[in-house]
Amino acid sequence: MKKNVIEREITHEHYKEALFRRKQYMHKMKILQSEGHEMYGMCMNKTSISPFDTKCWIAGDGVYTLAYGHRAIRPAGAEY
Numbered sequence: 397m398k399k400n401v402i403e404r405e406i407t408h409e410h411y412k413e414a415l416f417r418r419k420q421y422m423h424k425m426k427i428l429q430s431e432g433h434e435m436y437g438m439c440m441n442k443t444s445i446s447p448f449d450t451k452c453w454i455a456g457d458g459v460y461t462l463a464y465g466h467r468a469i470r471p472a473g474a475e476y
């Protein structure tokens with residue numbers, strides 16, 4: 397995400413809604429790119445805040461996380 401989008405459009409309420417209500421936000425941003433020495437403008441719509449974390453195991457409360465492979469994570473159906 398571009399810095400100006402983060403500073404101007406994303407608020408603390410967005411983070412709270414993503415965390416507790418599992419809401420995903422997308423924001424538009426305008427960028428300049430060059431390809432083959434030609435400049436052009438683009439408008440992109442990107443995911444800015446998402447409650448989904450693909451690199452961590454999220455506990456049932458939705459707040460606490462552990463890295464995949466952590467010893468405290470039990471496989472589904474396993475009895476210890």
